[in-house]
Amino acid sequence: xxxxxxxxxxxxxxxxxxxxxxxxxxxxxxxxxxxxxxxxxxxxxxxxxxxxxxxxxxxxxxxxxxxxxxxxxxxxxxxxxxxxxxxxxxxxxxxxxxxxxxxxxxxxxxxxxxxxxxxxxxxxxxxxxxxxxxxxxxxxxxxxxxxxxxxxxxxxxxxxxxxxxxxxxxxxxxxxxxxxxxxxxxxxxxxxxxxxxxxxxxxxxxxxxxxxxxxxxxxxxxxxxxxxxxxxxxxxxxxxxxxxxxxxxxx
Amino acid sequence: xxxxxxxxxxxxxxxxxxxxxxxxxxxxxxxxxxxxxxxxxxxxxxxxxxxxxxxxxxxxxxxxxxxxxxxxxxxxxxxxxxxxxxxxxxxxxxxxxxxxxxxxxxxxxxxxxxxxxxxxxxxxxxxxxxxxxxxxxxxxxxxxxxxxxxxxxxxxxxxxxxxxxxxxxxxxxxxxxxxxxxxxxxxxxxxxxxxxxxxxxxxxxxxxxxxxxxxxxxxxxxxxxxxxxxxxxxxxxxxxxxxxxxxxxxxxxxxxxxxxxxxxxxxxxxxxxxxxxxxxxxxxxxxxxxxxxxxxxxxxx
Numbered sequence: 001x002x003x004x005x006x007x008x009x010x011x012x013x014x015x016x017x018x019x020x021x022x023x024x025x026x027x028x029x030x031x032x033x034x035x036x037x038x039x040x041x042x043x044x045x046x047x048x049x050x051x052x053x054x055x056x057x058x059x060x061x062x063x064x065x066x067x068x069x070x071x072x073x074x075x076x077x078x079x080x081x082x083x084x085x086x087x088x089x090x091x092x093x094x095x096x097x098x099x100x101x102x103x104x105x106x107x108x109x110x111x112x113x114x115x116x117x118x119x120x121x122x123x124x125x126x127x128x129x130x131x132x133x134x135x136x137x138x139x140x141x142x143x144x145x146x147x148x149x150x151x152x153x154x155x156x157x158x159x160x161x162x163x164x165x166x167x168x169x170x171x172x173x174x175x176x177x178x179x180x181x182x183x184x185x186x187x188x189x190x191x192x193x194x195x196x197x198x199x200x201x202x203x204x205x206x207x208x209x210x211x212x213x214x215x216x217x218x219x220x221x222x223x224x225x226x227x228x229x230x231x232x233x234x235x236x237x238x239x240x241x242x243x244x245x246x247x248x249x250x251x
Numbered sequence: 252x253x254x255x256x257x258x259x260x261x262x263x264x265x266x267x268x269x270x271x272x273x274x275x276x277x278x279x280x281x282x283x284x285x286x287x288x289x290x291x292x293x294x295x296x297x298x299x300x301x302x303x304x305x306x307x308x309x310x311x312x313x314x315x316x317x318x319x320x321x322x323x324x325x326x327x328x329x330x331x332x333x334x335x336x337x338x339x340x341x342x343x344x345x346x347x348x349x350x351x352x353x354x355x356x357x358x359x360x361x362x363x364x365x366x367x368x369x370x371x372x373x374x375x376x377x378x379x380x381x382x383x384x385x386x387x388x389x390x391x392x393x394x395x396x397x398x399x400x401x402x403x404x405x406x407x408x409x410x411x412x413x414x415x416x417x418x419x420x421x422x423x424x425x426x427x428x429x430x431x432x433x434x435x436x437x438x439x440x441x442x443x444x445x446x447x448x449x450x451x452x453x454x455x456x457x458x459x460x461x462x463x464x465x466x467x468x469x470x471x472x473x474x475x476x477x478x479x480x481x482x483x484x485x486x487x488x489x490x491x492x493x494x495x496x497x498x499x500x501x502x503x504x505x506x507x508x509x510x511x512x513x514x515x516x517x518x519x520x521x522x523x524x525x526x527x528x529x530x531x532x533x534x535x536x537x538x539x540x541x542x543x544x545x546x547x548x549x550x551x552x
Contacts (some may be wrong), residue, residue: 080391082545099389106313108320114539117313120306121390 002173004093004203006078010084012086013048013077047073049228050087055204055221062087062215062236064243067226071208074225075099075175078206093203096122096171111142111161114150118165132168140164141187141192160187167194174202181250192250212240265546293538299393307396310383311403315340318404329411333363335420337408344481354513355483357416361508362480364412365438367447368405374464376401376450377457381551384552394545395537398450406443420512427515434518435511442504444530453538455544458551478502500529 048070055061063071076082076187076242078239105114115136137146140161142153150158176195199205201220209215215222215236222239224232224246232242243249268499301308319325339357340363348355362503379397380387420427457463478501479487487496503525510516 016547081388081549083549093392097389117309117321118310123302123306123390123392125305173424226510 004057004092005202006053006092006206007090008051008078008087008182009054009089010087011048011051011077011084011089012046013082013142014085015045015047022100026206027028042222048077048084049226051230053089053230053233055206057203059221059242060199060219061207062206062219062222062239063206063225064210064215064222064239065137066247069225070228071180071225072099072177075119075177075206075208075229077231078173079175090175093172094171096164096169096202097175097177098177099177105162108150111140111153112137115165118162123168124169136164136168139168163194164190167191167198170198170201172195172202173204174198176205176207176209178211215240268476272352277518287344296393300396300399303392303396306392307400307403310397310400311407314400314404315407326411326503329408330415333360333367333412336414337363340481348483348486350441350483357419357423357513358483358509359417360416361512364409365442365505365508366475366480368409368442369449372446372450373406373453373471374467375401375405376446377453377463377467379450379454380548380552381461387549387552394454394548395447395451395541398454401444401450402447404442405446406439409442410439418513424513425514427512428517429510429511429519431515436506437528438507440528441506441507441530445504445526445533448530448533452533452540455540455548458548459544463527480505496500501523504529 051074063074065071073082075097077097078091079099080091080097106117109117112133115133116126118130119132120126140146140163142157145157146155146161150161153161172214202224205218207215207218219236222232222234222236222243223230224239224243226246231246232239234242268360315326315359319328322328324331336355337360338515340359341352344350344359345355376398379401380394383397383400386392453463453467475481477495478499479496480501484496484502487493503522506527507518510518510522
């Protein structure tokens with residue numbers, strides 16, 4: 001078996017502009033009729049520009065960049081959710097990603113049922129989910145609410161449950177997008193331990209965050225994104241300095 | 252992210268034609284796949300569907316639970332509803348066409364439940380990706396599992412409903428019971444393999460053009476009118492419209508059930524040939540559309 005790694009060669013990614021324009025047959029036909037007349041239109045967004053890099057097994061990589069620089073797009077591209085429009089992308093190993101935690105709950109089903117559902121979504125078997133169910137229930141610490149429908153939960157409780165489920169199973173390649181802030185202070189401490197354990201199990205970590213402390217303690221390599229371009233790739237301390245310079249933050 | 256304003260007149264579905272990308276040197280673009288790679292991609296896709304089996308089976312079962320939640324008769328409704336509808340219709344049509352109600356009613360019932368399966372899978376399936384956007388944005392599964400979910404849900408409802416048909420035929424026409432009924436069982440895989448790719452094609456298109464479900468309702472009504480679903484095929488033949496029967500896949504599909512159950516005969520090889528060609532054509536179409544559309548769906552959600 002090949003070692004887990006991420007290899008990107010001149011990867012480009014465009015968001016199709018049609019996706020955020022009016023999307024009906026009417027507008028398409030209208031566009032055809034008006035062909036002769038030049039009009040101003042929203043162009044495809046070039047979200048990642050010529051990204052080339054390699055991440056090998058054992059590396060811990062932090063992503064830095066201003067909002068909209070392409071960090072999340074980069075993670076979703078690595079996860080295989082977004083198609084690339086040019087270049088080569090090779091990712092070996094099972095990818096586990098923590099992006100938007102509260103997505104995909106069934107509000108009418110109980111917390112316990114949702115544990116199973118979320119596990120199935122991640123491609124796990126019902127048998128395996130039963131073995132880790134108790135541990136998840138225990139970690140979420142929702143007490144008897146675990147047998148209540150999700151729609152009776154507060155936002156914080158939903159996040160706790162989502163976090164407990166999503167972090168119960170690790171993968172070779174772990175992609176995190178600023179999920180560390182979840183729940184109250186008590187839960188935060190538990191959550192940090194759990195993330196640390198998850199990171200330990202994984203072979204590759206890619207973490208997008210604005211928390212310099214977390215980046216320094218977790219990662220040794222850093223990438224700086226700026227308007228879709230990779231402008232720096234190196235040791236994490238220098239990465240943070242470069243990020244501050246690029247964004248005009250006093251060091 | 253920069254949003255550029257450029258003079259452009261044609262809205263294009265394809266990102267591959269964007270001028271910015273044309274500026275990328277040719278050697279950096281994704282090379283067209285070789286036949287070998289294409290075959291691997293198809294295999295990987297199918298195994299992805301298989302690996303996610305727990306997930307789509309679960310989705311489908313929870314759809315069913317949701318459908319019958321808090322209703323007194325629950326799953327029984329899927330039997331009672333078409334049977335009740337058939338009773339009403341056969342009273343009216345039986346009079347109009349001077350047909351024996353006991354014989355004509357199962358004809359209508361068989362047409363109704365299978366037609367209902369196809370239309371609800373196609374219209375429901377066309378919104379399958381939109382409905383599953385939370386899952387699609389989080390996890391990378393083959394998209395066809397979401398239309399498979401719709402197809403499976405409706406197939407289970409169809410199986411329930413066909414119990415009503417079988418019971419009716421056994422009571423009214425018990426002499427038709429025989430080995431040929433085994434052939435009628437083939438209708439389930441056949442009808443599922445027709446509806447699934449059909450729903451998938453529609454879902455790809457409907458994610459981009461949300462007009463599809465509306466247009467679909469019209470299309471199915473037209474198809475219903477020109478097919479021997481409620482109307483006796485003899486009516487079409489006598490009216491000089493045998494084309495609408497002999498070359499109509501809907502007719503041949505229904506014959507797989509009607510020949511054994513209603514007439515005690517084996518379905519003909521022509522019936523099966525029409526079904527097979529329909530399955531192949533729709534699967535090929537789904538593959539062709541999916542080849543380019545599959546990856547782009549996430550942008551439209």
